[in-house]
Amino acid sequence: AMAIKSDVRHLVVLPYLTALGVYFSYSLLYLFGHIRDLYFHLRGKRKSPSGYAPITSDDEAFYTRNLYHRIQDCWNRPICSAPDAWFDVMGRTSFDNNKTMKLTGTYKNCLNLGSYNYLGFAASDPYCTPKVIETLEKYGWSTCSSRMDAGTTEIHTELEALVADYVGKEDAIVYGMGFATNSVTIPSLVGPGCLVLSDSLNHTSIVAGVRASGAKVKIFRHNDANYLEKILRDTISEGQPRTHRPWKKILIIVEGIYSMEGEVCALREIVEIKKKYKAYLYLDEAHSIGALGKTGRGACEYCGVDPRDVDIMMGTFTKSFGSCGGYIAGDKDLIQYLRCVAPGSLYATAMSPPAVKQVTSALQLILGADGSTRGISKIKQLHDNANWFREELKKLGLDVLGDEDSPVMPIMLYSPGKIGAFSRYCLERNVAVVVVGFPATPLLLSRSRVCISAAHSREDLEFALQVIEEAADACQLRYDSSIEKLHG
DSSP states (O other), X not given: OEEEESSSSOEEEEOHHHHHHHHHHHHHHHHHHHHHHHHHHHTTOSOOXXXXXXXXXXXXXXXXXXXXXXXXXXSSOOBSSOOSSEEEEEEEXXXXXXXXXXXXXXXXXXXXXXXXXXXXXXXXXXXXXXXXXXXXXXXXXXXXXXXXXXXXXXXXXXXXXXXXXHHXXXXXXXXXXXXXXXXXXXXXXXXXXXXXXXXXXXXXXXXXXXXXXTOXXXXXXXXXXXXXHHHHHHHHHHXXXXXXXXXXXXXXXXXXXXXXXXXXXXXXXXXXXXXXXXXXXXXXXXXXXXXXXXXXXXXXXXXXXXXXXOSEEEEESSSSXXXXXXXXXXXXXXXXXXXXXXXXXXXXXXXXXXXXXXXXXXXXXXXXXXXXXXXXXXXXXXXXXXXXXXXXHHHTTOOBOOOTTOSEEEEEEESHHHHHHHXXXXXXXXXXXXXXXXXXXXXXXXXXEEEOOTTOOHHHHHHHHHHHHHHHHXXXXXXXXXXXXXXX
């Protein structure tokens, strides 16, 4: 078998023949793609306007034309209902070899294994929904202004105070978009002369923010605290490039749960390193806040780390709270600074009031403000569902990633041909899944990312297992069984 090191703790193991098959598949796609492009070039069908350079990168357009379009129907599937445990997926067809998709006017009711609806707040809730409707009637859809102008309302400040208290920090600021929470905050914290140490599997929003900052960035092996310390020690001793002056500041950026792996950050070890070398720590809890820990307080609670040891805590409201936007939590001085300089505060339209109230009421429910234990029960139900489902998938002989309690569990597909086959097979049998391939993952590590919700019943998950078992046989996904045979 061939081992690919994607993590210090986890080795993705696949047979050599599987790896060779994946390389062969991509080679064929690449070869026939170039033959196809040559044909169209000779016929003069792909030319830029006279005197103009191509507006898109030829390499990126090549991938879109020859690989993505073949299985485009597996992505961007529109829905016409709330993303609850079951939802309605709209039917589509194509008359131009998948270049464009047309709605058919039909829909299919499917089990939802793709949405980030960890605590089940995405659909109507007897506690949250009436409050959201009341807020809509009072404040309208939008404040039509940035937070620094006329976009701050009492419900915005209420949410910020509630978030800060929930995660154990002094203050918080909320933004209207989760991606922008990272991409506009990081450049406000670091710049030229600063050093950023970023996990190799950090989200694209972090990558965008670091690039925009102008800071020097060093990538460390995913979740490898020892490798992080080695890079940190070396870069501190070398200083800034050319001048060798000390770094103005050092920022370590990690995630609570890594969204493509379902793995929890080695937070305790990283906190020890950041203290030892006097670096700042930025923790992205987009997938872990609300989902990890007995009370849903995220990676710090799960790993037994004092929130005061994490300098900047980021999270989003799209995964566990059924809303939109994100937050940054930290010391009062830090948050006040961000309110004055971060583009998300100065220029972006404030978070929609009904969306704000959805988060506030969801948090209040988790904290028991309704006088019940329904909020905490959701978190326990999520953990029970996730842990049971992951173990059942493993019993089927599937390669499954992810840590205990994580609601994200990738099923490894490896071959590009199996991306479309698995997705279509499941959809035909009323199970909607998300599939991911290169370049979003390494070339050999295509996968289907399953997201579990507290809204799923045991009957829902048993139905999903039945369909996935059939799909595993049809697509030959039992790699664990193959490995056992190889080792006899």
